[in-house]
Amino acid sequence: MKVVIDMKNQIKRKGCSLIELIAVMAILTIAYGIIFEIFTTQTRIYSNEMVRNDVQNSARLCLSSISDSIQLASYSKENINIMKQQNTFDGLGQCTQIVSVNNGEYTYVINNRRLFKYVNSTNYTMISGNVDDITITQNNIYEIDVNITGKHFYTEVSLRSIEMEVQ
Secondary structure, three states: OHHHHHHHHHHHOOOOOHHHHHHHHHHHHHHHHHHHHHHHHHHHHHHHHHHHHHHHHHHHHHHHHHHHHHHHHHHOOOOEEEEEEEEEEOOOEEEEEEEEEOOOOEEEEEEOOEEEEEEEOOEEEEEEOOEEEEEEEEOOEEEEEEEEOOEEEEEEEEOOOOOOOOO
16 A cells, blocks of 8 residues: 555656755856856957967068168169158158158158058058057168067068179
């Protein structure tokens, strides 16, 4: 008879107790909190890395563009004038002129924290944004320093002259 009574009690019980529901809710809350924290941490790391990559790519573009121009000018023995002066350029307005190649054939200028390769009022190309400052010094080699959003990047460019033999 005892077996029959236990079966009847188990058949009548169809739900969960309040304590079981509270325990499940507490476990799920902890699990969701951990998942949310992992997600926000990964999102923050991803955003920081994207900003860092953008800054490094901007610096690489600045350094490679200016150094390539200096090297090409040295091959053809063009004039390379290093300067840091304010000038007004058609199409861009007031800019800081950095380096001029072949007596102004093209010039690198900074306008509103953007680096441009300027040829004339209709022909100029933006190389990079967020440029704080560029310094070029010349000893036996050209030293190029670029500051982008507070980060410092540096490269050196050696001049090579090509002498052709006439046969």
